[in-house]
Amino acid sequence: MSATGLRSGQVAEAAGVNIQTLRYYERRGLLTVPDRSPGGHRLYDPETVTVLRVIKAAQRLGFTLEEVAELLEAGRHRHGRVVAGLQERAAAKLAEVDAKIADLHTIRAALVTAVDAGCDDLTACAASPRCPLPFTDLAEENRHAGPCC
Numbered sequence: 001m002s003a004t005g006l007r008s009g010q011v012a013e014a015a016g017v018n019i020q021t022l023r024y025y026e027r028r029g030l031l032t033v034p035d036r037s038p039g040g041h042r043l044y045d046p047e048t049v050t051v052l053r054v055i056k057a058a059q060r061l062g063f064t065l066e067e068v069a070e071l072l073e074a075g076r077h078r079h080g081r082v083v084a085g086l087q088e089r090a091a092a093k094l095a096e097v098d099a100k101i102a103d104l105h106t107i108r109a110a111l112v113t114a115v116d117a118g119c120d121d122l123t124a125c126a127a128s129p130r131c132p133l134p135f136t137d138l139a140e141e142n143r144h145a146g147p148c149c
Contacts (some may be wrong), residue, residue, distance in 0.1 A: 005035060005043030015052035022052070030055055030069055062093055 113132040119125040
């Protein structure tokens with residue numbers, strides 16, 4: 001690359017991220033290591049702005065940075081062969097989101113029931129046989145999930 005690339009501040013501003021984010025993504029391998037100017041400044045390819053925007057958009061869609069890195073790597077190394085890409089991973093993420101939505105609907109229904117029942121003391125409510133909250137079910141669910149730490 002010539003000494004005409006974009007400097008860190010220019011890339012960060014154009015992509016809507018801060019410089020620390022830019023450097024962090026570089027350390028994580030999401031961005032290629034930029035060339036340096038004779039004065040030692042990082043000089044990024046203009047395509048870096050697009051890559052940053054893709055990373056941020058993928059995060060907003062629920063992908064982790066590790067998943068984003070895998071998607072970017074798959075896109076970089078296709079070389080004419082089929083690699084599990086966005087379609088397969090987006091479908092998996094969609095199933096994950098649907099499961100979370102189902103869980104949230106269940107949580108919402110329990111909370112509506114608690115509000116409608118006038119529950120005001122969590123401990124007293126849980127001890128009551130008329131308690132509308134599924135404490136027993138939730139405790140059972142957590143027990144089967146295994147240790148948290």
